[in-house]
Amino acid sequence: MIEIEFEEPNIYDCECCSNKTVRLTRFVYKDDDAYAVYYCQYTIGHKDKVVTGVISLGEWWEESVSPERVAFPFRIWTDESNYQIGLMDKEDCIWKDIEILGNMLDREVALKHKWIKEVFQLTDHIVDEDQYIIDYLE
Template identity: 55%
Template structure:
């Protein structure tokens, strides 16, 4: 069973329009063990509405390092009434320079990796359980 630990969002201002940029950090536990960390980034008022994310999977215990993990960059958007999730290349990720979550895989590498099912399981939970993300897509004008 997956459980997500929700931290308070960090809010910045977009240089191009002054709208709020929302940044989220979430810790994912599976069966009471550290399982993953994900980052979310979106800007209110930008169109189309898109959420960028990066999920890191691998070893999280004491003595582990980023080399013990892999990171999968993705984006979430909607069409009509359904969420859409797709992996993106590392260079498209707002965290392309971040190493803490592990080596960032490009789209084709990620889609072929055995952990891809875990990535999509986590993104399913994001669109079902992460209230800030859900509210962003459901509120008009944001």
């Protein structure tokens, strides 16, 4: 069973405008073990309503960064009726220099990774349970 720990967001002034940028940090547990971490960010009032994020999976119980920790950058937006999830390249990820997230994968590599099902399982939980993201994209 997957459980997401919801904490208060960090809020910044957007670098490109005076709007508020919201940054979320979420720790995820599977059967009570540390399982993943994800970051998400969006800016209220931007024309493109999109949430950018990164999911880091694997060995979050270790203090040091393990080679078995892998990061998947993604975006969430909506079309008329559904959430859309797209993987992104590392170069386009705002967290690409955060080493603690692990080995960050480009889109093409990520799609073939053995954990890709778990990534999409977690994004399903995000759009189902992370109320900040649900409210923003509504």
